[in-house]
Amino acid sequence: xxxxxxxxxxxxxxxxxxxxxxxxxxxxxxxxxxxxxxxxxxxxxxxxxxxxxxxxxxxxxxxxxxxxxxxxxxxxxxxxxxxxxxxxxxxxxxxxxxxxxxxxxxxxxxxxxxxxxxxxxxxxxxxxxxxxxxxxxxxxxxxxxxxxxxxxxxxxxxxxxxxxxxxxxxxxxxxxxxxxxxxxxxxxxxxxxxxxxxxxxxxxxxxxxxxxxxxxxxxxxxxxxxxxxxxxxxxxxxxxxxxxxxxxxxxxxxxxxxxxxxxxxxxxxxxxxxxxxxxxxxxxxxxxxxxxxxxxxxxxxxxxxxxxxxxxxxxxxxxxxxxxxxxxxxxxxxxxxxxxxxxxxxxxxxxxxxxxxxxxxxxxxxxxxxxxxxxxxxxxxxxxxxxxxxxxxxxxxxxxxxxxxxxxxxxxxxxxxxxxxxxxxxxxxxxxxxxxxxxxxxxxxxxxxxxxxxxxxxxxxxxxxxxxxxxxxxxxxxxxxxxxx
Amino acid sequence: xxxxxxxxxxxxxxxxxxxxxxxxxxxxxxxxxxxxxxxxxxxxxxxxxxxxxxxxxxxxxxxxxxxxxxxxxxxxxxxxxxxxxxxxxxxxxxxxxxx
Numbered sequence: 001x002x003x004x005x006x007x008x009x010x011x012x013x014x015x016x017x018x019x020x021x022x023x024x025x026x027x028x029x030x031x032x033x034x035x036x037x038x039x040x041x042x043x044x045x046x047x048x049x050x051x052x053x054x055x056x057x058x059x060x061x062x063x064x065x066x067x068x069x070x071x072x073x074x075x076x077x078x079x080x081x082x083x084x085x086x087x088x089x090x091x092x093x094x095x096x097x098x099x100x101x102x103x104x105x106x107x108x109x110x111x112x113x114x115x116x117x118x119x120x121x122x123x124x125x126x127x128x129x130x131x132x133x134x135x136x137x138x139x140x141x142x143x144x145x146x147x148x149x150x151x152x153x154x155x156x157x158x159x160x161x162x163x164x165x166x167x168x169x170x171x172x173x174x175x176x177x178x179x180x181x182x183x184x185x186x187x188x189x190x191x192x193x194x195x196x197x198x199x200x201x202x203x204x205x206x207x208x209x210x211x212x213x214x215x216x217x218x219x220x221x222x223x224x225x226x227x228x229x230x231x232x233x234x235x236x237x238x239x240x241x242x243x244x245x246x247x248x249x250x251x252x253x254x255x256x257x258x259x260x261x262x263x264x265x266x267x268x269x270x271x272x273x274x275x276x277x278x279x280x281x282x283x284x285x286x287x288x289x290x291x292x293x294x295x296x297x298x299x300x301x302x303x304x305x306x307x308x309x310x311x312x313x314x315x316x317x318x319x320x321x322x323x324x325x326x327x328x329x330x331x332x333x334x335x336x337x338x339x340x341x342x343x344x345x346x347x348x349x350x351x352x353x354x355x356x357x358x359x360x361x362x363x364x365x366x367x368x369x370x371x372x373x374x375x376x377x378x379x380x381x382x383x384x385x386x387x388x389x390x391x392x393x394x395x396x397x398x399x400x401x402x403x404x405x406x407x408x409x410x411x412x413x414x415x416x417x418x419x420x421x422x423x424x425x426x427x428x429x430x431x432x433x434x435x436x437x438x439x440x441x442x443x444x445x446x447x448x449x450x451x452x453x454x455x456x457x458x459x460x461x462x463x464x465x466x467x468x469x470x471x472x473x474x475x476x477x478x479x480x481x482x483x484x485x
Numbered sequence: 486x487x488x489x490x491x492x493x494x495x496x497x498x499x500x501x502x503x504x505x506x507x508x509x510x511x512x513x514x515x516x517x518x519x520x521x522x523x524x525x526x527x528x529x530x531x532x533x534x535x536x537x538x539x540x541x542x543x544x545x546x547x548x549x550x551x552x553x554x555x556x557x558x559x560x561x562x563x564x565x566x567x568x569x570x571x572x573x574x575x576x577x578x579x580x581x582x583x584x
Contacts, residue, residue, distance in 0.1 A: 091564035184543035198542045224552055228544070298531045305524035308517075316502065325579060327568035336579050337503065345505035353506060354514050357498045358521065371525055376539030378528045383540060433543025457544065 003028055005154040005480040008059055008211045015055040015062050022052025022062030022106070029064035029108045032155045039484045040131040040153065042146040044069045045077050045110040053104050059214050061104030066150050066159030069110040070117055071202075072191035073097055080193045081113045081125030084322045084347035087329060094191025095226065096160065096202050096219040103218045108156065111146030115349050117164055117195045118315060119143055121411055122171070124349045129408070132174060133481040134447055138405040141174040143167040144205060148175040151205045154480040158206045158215050164195050165307055166400075166426035168203045169438040173400035173450025176440045176479050178471075179205050180212040180464070182237075183457045184433025185230050187216065188223030196314035199307075199430040207478045209439060209468040213237035216460075232460075240461030241468040246287035248466060250453075251393045252280065254292050255300055256421050268403035268444050269419070275442045276399040279451050279470065283397070286473050288466070290397070295385055300421040302378045307427040309362050309375035316359030322347070383432040390456035395466050397453055398425055400438050404447035426452060435460040437467045440476035448476070490518040 003011060003025055014020045033046045043066075055062040067073060070080040072090035074097075079085045093101065100107075114124045122130035122145025130145035132138040133153040140148045144161030148171030151159050161168035163181040172179025181203035189200055204215045217238055222231045259265060259273045280290050324331045324343030331342030348356070362371035389396055402419045416423075429436035429452075436454040443449065453470070455463035471477050495514045499506045506514070528534065562575050571578040 088568055091560060091567065185547075227549060228542075228547060230548065296531075298527060302524070302528045302531065305521050305528060308521055309525075320502075325569070326577060330570035334580060336582065339580070341503040341505060344503050348504065350507075350510045350513060353499065353504050353510055354517055356502050356504060357495060357506075357514050358517060360498050360502055361518070370529075371521075373539050374525065374528050374534060376541060377534050377537035378531060380537045380540035381531065381534065431540070431543070 001028070001032065001154050001482065004032055004156055005478070005482070006157065007208055007478060008063060008157050008214050011063050011157065012059045022055060024052070025062065026050050026052045026064050026106055026108060029156050032153070033109050033150070036133065036150055036153045036155055036484065039136065040133050040149045041128050042112055042130055042149040043109045044079055044081060044112050044127055044146070047076065047108050050106055050108045053106060056104055058103045060100065060218055062106065064106045064108040064156040065100070066109050066111045066147055066156055067097065067107050068113055068144055068147050068160050068162055070113060070162055070193040071097055071160055072193070073107065073110065076110065078110065079126065080116045081127065082115045082347065083126045084324065084328045084343065086126060088327055090191070092191065095188035095223045097191065099219050099221060105218070109150070111144070111150055111159055113145055114143035115352055116193060116315075116319065117143040117162055117167055118355055119351055120165065120167070120170060122146070123408070123411065124351050132405050133484045134176060135405070136484070138407050138447070139174065139411065141170040141401075141405065144171050144179075147205045148172055148177060148179070151175070151207060152177050152481050153484055154482065157211055158204055161203050161205050162192055163201045163203050163430065164199045164311060165430060168205060169426050169429070169436060169452055170401060172205055172438040173440070173448070174405035176448025176476065177205055177207050178209055178212050178437065178439050179203065180216060180437040181429065181435070182216050182220065182460050183435045185226070185228045186220045186232050186460065188221065188226040188229045190223055190225035194318040196311035197318065198314060199311055201430065207480065209437070209464055209471050210238060210241050212437065213241055213464050235461060237460060237464055240465050242465060243469045243472055245466055245469040248288045248394045249392065250283060250288050250290045250395050250397050250466070251293045251389060252290065252397045253295050255295055255297050256398060256425055262418060264418070266403065271444045272399055272403040272449050275444060275449060276451060279441045279474075280397065282473050283470060286469055291393070293389060299378070299382050299385060300425070303382060303427055304420050304424045306375045306378045306382065306431070307424065308358070309371050310379065312355045312359030313363050313372055314359070316356040316363070319356070379431045382428055386428055386432055386434065387456065394459075394462055395453050395455040397451060400426065400450040400452050404444045404449050429454050433457055435463045437463055439467050439471050440479065441470075441474060442476070448479070490515055490522070
């Protein structure tokens with residue numbers, strides 16, 4: 001690997017100086033794509049006919065990148081990793097892709113994911129499971145599993161992701177890279193396959209905070225095709241990465257982060273939380289105040305079910321258009337009902353079906369109040385609690401997950417109710433639309449772990465700057481798995 | 486108040502969604518229903534839950550602007566039909582619906 005382990009700014013400088021051509025970058029990225037496909041099954045499609053382009057002043061021009069397969073890409077297979085769309089070729093580009101095209105960015109592959117973004121393991125896509133390049137007996141997490149594996153393995157400096165629960169930020173942690181989802185609506189969702197519209201965010205996986213800022217600077221912008229997008233033209237995410245964080249105030253939630261909450265903690269969990277404490281000390285050493293705060297346990301315990309109920313309800317509604325009639329493989333049957341049922345029964349994975357049934361149940365008139373409305377009420381209370389924290393603090397810090405990436409063999413185990421808040425708290429960022437970034441902060445059992453920084457809506461610049469300052473004080477920026485064993 | 490979930494209930498819901506479930510898939514749904522239902526009981530115990538305004542979206546400050554009333558090009562019909570497995574001329578073919 002000569003080039004693809006470098007940052008966007010390094011590659012841009014080399015391109016401008018003529019040390020390398022865009023064609024050479026694309027060639028190396030495609031070769032690496034095939035290598036990582038063989039080892040990690042990270043892609044649905046590799047675009048072997050991709051070509052380099054003219055290099056301009058734009059930092060992304062001429063540099064290859066990957067696209068999660070739930071972004072619509074004109075003339076390029078876009079499956080959402082679902083059998084129900086296994087042959088679907090969009091006739092338009094998602095707005096985020098249009099913006100990247102204008103910048104001269106070059107897509108070289110479509111990355112595999114959990115089916116339609118529903119799932120956190122990278123095991124439910126129609127082309128099989130994605131293997132973690134750090135240790136192929138372990139998951140990447142999901143749903144942006146292929147994007148995370150590819151960026152970590154040095155296929156290119158960045159890949160697009162989407163995040164409805166923690167689908168960018170957890171795979172980033174498990175793969176030792178950066179995952180950033182900006183404030184809700186900063187990037188248009190037009191052309192992103194809808195999963196749960198009130199929670200869906202576009203974002204990016206990179207190997208540094210500056211790279212994340214560069215890419216989202218390009219993807220973002222108000223879009224007439226997405227009424228929830230807003231004007232962020234005055235926001236310069238890259239310019240915000242100054243590293244000057246003196247006097248900033250951070251907090252962490254005792255009920256999530258304190259080892260005393262977990263009397264039966266595994267060795268890995270203990271190390272993970274100990275490592276988190278070291279990063280807290282680091283934050284203090286570079287001039288930030290960090291306080292421990294308390295949040296009502298009942299609210300924290302509600303996060304998981306609030307997420308399940310709301311996303312299932314929205315998903316079952318959004319995906320009612322998957323019939324196999326207008327697009328997708330035609331089902332068999334003598335009438336259109338049987339045809340649709342055949343298409344959906346054969347096409348959806350068991351996990352998706354489960355979500356749809358639950359979503360349908362909680363939306364039924366007689367059940368709405370107990371499930372759907374109460375989940376929405378709890379969502380409000382959780383978000384208000386975080387908003388109250390933001391009155392005093394610039395951001396909330398949290399460890400990501402309960403340790404490093406889980407082994408595939410551990411996935412059958414039932415989720416531990418005691419560590420659920422720790423495993424699921426990133427969903428709060430989706431409830432409130434908060435800007436939220438994960439950066440690598442060390443190793444546990446020789447595997448990468450991450451820390452998350454989440455701030456108030458529209459304060460992306462502040463969140464990125466805090467992340468940049470922390471990243472600069474640690475040794476994990478730009479780390480790549482050079483050899484996937 | 487917790488509900489009782491049955492295999493028949495799950496199959497009925499799936500049928501309305503035009504989805505067929507295997508017995509294993511049905512059992513998975515039942516397991517998850519019970520987990521969610523138990524947790525909803527906890528949500529209902531949160532102080533002040535009944536007074537909270539249901540939150541339907543991330544942001545409360547969307548700016549809605551009407552587009553200019555100007556005709557734009559529509560998508561060519563060939564593009565729209567390209568992803569359907571069964572088409573004829575400018576139409577999508579489906580089995581006869583009415584007698």
